[in-house]
Amino acid sequence: MDAEACIRGVTLTVVTCRYHLAWPHTSPLPMDTTAHPTPTSSLEDPLPPTLYSNPSHQSVYLGGTVSFHCDVMGVPKPDVTWEKQTERRESLIMRPDQMYGNLVITNIGQLVIYNAQARDTGIYTCTARNSAGILRADYPLSVIRRSEDDFSEDAEMSMPMGRPFSPADCLAEVDKRECGERHVDWHYDSKRGTCLAFTNGGCEGSRNRFETYEECRASCQREGMGICSLPAVQGPCKSWEARWAYNSLIKQCQAFAYGGCQGNSNSFRTRAECEANCPQPKSRPCKTCRAKGKIVPNLCRSDFAIVGRLTELIEDLDSGIARFSLEEVLRDEKMGLSFFNTRHLEVTLAKMDWSCPCPNITMEEGPLLVMGEVQDGMAVIQPDSYVRPITDRRLKKIHEVLEKKTCELLQRFQD
Secondary structure, rough: HHHHHHHHOOOOOOOOOOOOOOOOOOOOOOOOOOOOOOOOOOOOOEEEEEEEOOOOOOEEEEOOOOEOOOOEEEEOEEEEEEEEOOOOOOOOOOOOEEEOOOOEEOOEEEEEEEOOHHHOOEEEEEEEEEEEEEEEEEEEHHHHHHHHHHHHOOOHHHHOOOOOOOOOHOOOOOOOOOOOOEEEEEEEEEOOEEEEEEEEOOOOOOOEOOOOOOHHHHHHHOOOOOOOOOEEEEOOOOEEEEEEEEEOOOEEEEEEEEEEOOOOOOOOOOOOHHHHOOOOOOOOOOOOOOOOOHHHHHHHHHHHEEEEEEEEEEOOOEEEEEEEEEEEEEEOOOOOOOOOOOOOOEEEOOOOOOOOOOOOOOOOOOOOOEEEEEEEEEEEOOOOOOOOEEOOHHHHHHHHHHHHHHHHEEEHHHO
């Protein structure tokens, strides 16, 4: 194969071999039967993404190289993207086989940062999606300056900001004034319950600042906090058993296959135990959401119509983002979903009242029929947009309308 690769101009890379295992059997065996075989590489049943190992914080000297590997398992194979958490609301979604300045996402979903600069300090979030679910994992990075103290053997000299510290400092406001040379530090965000990077303007008055993520976490984050926000971790062992983990993205407990070692605290033996330890959304009765018109007028009025499963829902003040795993593109006038073989679609939810959302897709687990409009290249649905669970009857009706070109005929009569 090396010779063939050489002829074709292809570079071969040696990677650790992984294989996916079938879902562990949890039902009792019927009488007079043989034991279940050891899990094999059967890929019949869909499995949500799980991590092979726990995410870890890394530190790198200024100008160095560092990499994070989001080693996920799932059936079908999850799609991996990266984004960096910033102080701004919008964040850039980074995809495999792409370069973003001094950041590269490899074809196996590995994030590599070359010539690391202070601005690269922060939390890099890996998101893995497939038709069975979604997983998000945070990988903190601290870029630190090399100094003469780095070569000292005195352990006490390793504290970059050695000073008397009080727990009250964790609740202090972050000082973002411009006082001198700007650099990136960490602070504890009491609302989110985690440490975040921020741009320090050189002011020395703020006590809530740390040079590395680990120093911030050791000083301010209490043990046991944030268990329910941890990703599901399968681990490298093979003593398979069914466990439950809380998925903070969909606000539900999900089953996963636990290997028996090197997991984390977000791993419960029963669903009831998971729900008792992690918050469950409380919903109040809402009025039925009504679409503007029936299915055919909505289809002809829409720029797109898709069948997809909701994989992620992000709530904002009066809007939101819904991410779908596409199962079928029925109509697409402006985005080229079929042409680019798009498998995931991000839809903006406009004018949303999250206390009683319309369209109400927060509790739907099955595939949805979604119709909407396209604004500035983005898919958008309004409160009166047509969003319903897909049925054979609805799907058959849409196919008939599209085959008979009913929308084109209606448009001619209107003209």
